[in-house]
Amino acid sequence: MGYQKRVNRGEGKAATGQGPAFGSFWVEARATILLALPLIAGQVGQMLMGVADTVMIGRVGVVPLAASTFANTLLMVPFLFGVGLLTSVSIRVAQGRGAKQHDDVKHALRHGTWLAAGYGLLVVVLILATIPFLDRFGQPGQVVEEVPRYLLLAAISLVPAMISMGWKNYGDALNRPWVPFGILLSGVALNVLLNWIFIYGNLGSPALGLEGAGWATLLARTAVVGALYLWLMRSPAVVEWAPKRWWGRWKQGEFSTLLKLGVPIGLQLLAEVGSFAAASLMMGSLGVIALAAHQVALTCASVSFMVPLGVAMAITVRMGEASAGTSGWERRVRLRRILLGGWAYGLLFTGVSMTVFILFGRWLAGQIVMEPEVIELATGLLVIAGVFQMVDGSQVISSSALRGMGDVVVPAWLGIFAYWGVAVPLSAYLAFGAGLGAHGIWWGLAFGLGTAALLLGARVWRTTGRTMES
Incomplete structure (x- = not known):
């Protein structure tokens, strides 16, 4: 201050x-x-998670690696659009904070959360509708056979990923980027650990291969959401800007602003x-x-x-x-x-x-x-x-x-x-x-x-x- x-x-x-x-x-x-420093580090961390996934899946075989590449290519478009969509939370929170309008910040966070969750669920529905037609993309038969379970798990993981992105943008806009950065970096480490457990069958888990990578991503992203929620509710630095009632009445105008x-x-x-x-x-x-x-x-x-x-x-x-x-x-x-x-x-x-x-x-x-x-x-x-x-x-x-x-x-x-x-x-x-x-x-x-x-x-x-x- x-x-x-x-x-x-x-x-x-x-x-x-x-x-x-x-x-x-x-x-x-x-x-x-x-x-900018924690934001730069966060971007590098996300890149490292992608590298770690590629290396760990690649050790299972060429077909699982090709299947993961195919699935991630299909998810890239909705993921990037979601990144742009949820930048609106950053903008609204920063403007509300600058004007010292606490209610505007709270509305932006609450409505941004539901927008993120709704968008993530929409992507899951679209992927479910796409799975029966995966053979139309001209990929090898082995890849098409391998990809559905991983693709669905990765799509479901976009729901917590989108919510996390909205909440991270909220923290950044309040000039409190370090805790979200630490949580997201911990999520990267957790994802690598869960990959080791589920892909290769360690600590008593069956070796699930590519499907194990999907479970690891889903669980790691869910854990990140849980940690960010605890931070939002308990941190003195942000609690005054966080909504007390997440299920309060929706305001169509706030959704419209976020979408615009x-x-x-x-x-x-x-x-x-x-x-x-x-x-x-x-x-x-x-x-x-x-x-x-x-x-x-x-x-x-x-x-x-x-x-x-x-x-x-x-x-x-x-x-x-x-x-x-x-x-x-x-x-x-x-x-x-x-x-x-x-x-x-x-x-x-x-x-x-x-x-x-x-x-x-x-x-x-x-x-x-x-x-x-x-x-x-x-x-x-x-x-x-x-x-x-x-x-x-x-x-x-x-x-x-x-x-x-x-x-x-x-x-x-x-x-x-x-x-x-x-x-x-x-x-x-x-x-x-x-x-x-x-x-x-x-x-x-x-x-x-x-x-x-x-x-x-x-x-x-x-x-x-x-x-x-x-």
């Missing part, structure tokens, strides 16, 4: 021309990075991921070497992207709080300081990762694959990935800043245009029309993300300046 007062005092002096704006800028930047915020964000995420899926398909048409090199470069870029993504998540919270908690010139000054701090952190880290990709790309590729042809092509792609990282970090921070202020519809359309109006067609032209092959696909993606960075950056800068006229 004392730290927040120092931020506010700095804002007031800078806004009236009585204090050093540069010093206040670093106060805001420090607050952003302190919030969350649906465009979900669609924007799907558009972005879909453009990368299209790029992978184009790579596949160029041959195995190109596809393998693409996967190597994408893996390196994805890991380093966790840092600007964590900063972007923190920016959503801080912009939401500032947009509701201040007004007039002071609002403009604080919003722009937060935004500039986010851009500075993003550019600083992506500049470092770009340097690493350019100078040590060959070494990085050699740690992932052994084939000289793949290493050679991946080395060239990692140079492009360095440029790609710079604009990707900028665009995700700008987009997240707009979300924090509740501006989601136009940014979603700008993103869809950049991904599908620029990146995908340009990638196709450069790869096949101009004959640049794999390099052309990555240059097309980089140019599309650069377009998104420019469009979204211009919009967020204009939006944060509108209070000058209000």
